[in-house]
Amino acid sequence: MxxxxxxxxxxxxxxxxxxxxxxxxxxxxxxxxxxxxxxxxxxxxxxxxxxxxxxxxxxxxxxxxxxxxxxxxxxxxxxxxxxxxxxxxxxxxxxxxxxxxxxxxxxxDADAAGYAEMTFGAGRGRTGTVVLLTFGTGIGSAVFTGGRLVPNTELGHLELDGHEAEKRASTKAKEDRDLSWQQWARRVGKYLAHVEMLLSPELFVIGGGVSRKAEKFLPLIEGVRAEIVPAQLQNNAGIVGAGMAAAAAAHGVAAAAVGD
CATH class of the missing domain: 3.30.420.40 (ATPase, nucleotide binding domain)
Known part of the structure; x- marks a missing residue:
């Protein structure tokens, strides 16, 4: 590219x-x-x-x-x-x-962030199943296996405690309910454990603006076997991934192959 x-x-x-x-x-x-x-x-x-x-x-x-x-x-x-x-x-x-x-x-949006993280960031060189989750107004998701994207997964809409997961565990939910980092981490951990049960990833990459504060909540997450790391490109991953998608389109490359 x-x-x-x-x-x-x-x-x-x-x-x-x-x-x-x-x-x-x-x-x-x-x-x-x-x-x-x-x-x-x-x-x-x-x-x-x-x-x-x-x-x-x-x-x-x-x-x-x-x-x-x-x-x-x-x-x-x-x-x-x-x-x-x-x-x-x-x-x-x-x-x-x-x-x-x-x-x-x-x-x-999450697929774009995933492209960037798999090529330049926390997922670089990982060939197993990787799940990137962006926490913000909602929860976006990007799933990669063998370095290839499964597009439009939208895992933020999975049910958690009788509600859409993003209504319980997004950054907006934390702010709206004035949750402490410990309280929010408990919700995030429960959500990650649910995703892990479904997809068995080797790696979770946590993106969105809250990734800048990863030290405040990642150490508090329990009950998840997979490795959990913050996005290296943090909240710029979506912009970089969007640019990658534009470049791929200009070269006639399928979006799912952006990171190849």
């Missing part, structure tokens, strides 16, 4: 951030720029904010990768858990391409 002149945008439930991506280093080529996610997060409103992020860097006519917090198939958004339901069934790649004036590749 020699193309380095790419741009990544990470759409989240609370913020939309982006930056040019250096694919040689697997890092941002410039300081990221962030705007608030509009409320309601309708397709048109979000597209305007994505354009604002791209225009901040004078980016037009060159490849752009954009993450989306939901299932994405062939550039179309199929679910919308933490944004407006109007995204369901939208040709997101077409909408954003028209709005930005650049070729756009759209990918599930």
């Amino acid at each position: 020699s193309l380095t002149n790419v741009f990544g945008v990470d759409i989240g439930g609370s913020g939309i951030k982006g930056a040019p991506v250096d694919l040689e280093r697997g890092d941002l080529a410039d300081e990221r720029f962030k705007v608030l996610t509009p409320q309601p997060a309708t397709p048109d409103a979000v597209a305007d904010r994505v354009r604002e992020v791209a225009e901040h860097f004078g980016w037009a006519g060159r490849p752009v990768g954009v993450t989306f917090p939901g299932v994405v198939t062939d550039g179309t958004t199929r679910t919308a858990a933490n944004v407006d339901k109007g995204w369901i069934g939208v040709d997101a790649a077409g909408l954003l391409s028209d709005r930005i004036g650049s070729p756009v590749t759209v990918v599930n």
Whole structure:
């Protein structure tokens, strides 16, 4: 993947951030720029904010990768858990391409973070089953086995204590309920144990903004056999992975093979 002149945008439930991506280093080529996610997060409103992020860097006519917090198939958004339901069934790649004036590749947000971590970060060189989980407004997931992605797994919607897991164990749930690190770690551990029962991974990679504070909660997690580590690219993984997906599309490479 020699193309380095790419741009990544990470759409989240609370913020939309982006930056040019250096694919040689697997890092941002410039300081990221962030705007608030509009409320309601309708397709048109979000597209305007994505354009604002791209225009901040004078980016037009060159490849752009954009993450989306939901299932994405062939550039179309199929679910919308933490944004407006109007995204369901939208040709997101077409909408954003028209709005930005650049070729756009759209990918599930956690899958993008997984691409980056498997290539440049905590999952590099691991060939067994690896599960990356991004904790934020919700819980995103990316599952790799043999270095290959199983796309759009959306494990944050598994049931935990009679509720969707992300309603119990996301960073937002911690903040909304004013949970201590110990209380939250107990919920996260219970969730990880459930995922481990289903998939038997050798490694969990914990991403999202909370990965910057991994020392506050990872040592408190119990009852999980798999190795648990923080994402090395932390909250920039989605932007880097989006850039990787854009570069792969420019070369005609399937998204699942981005990390190859």
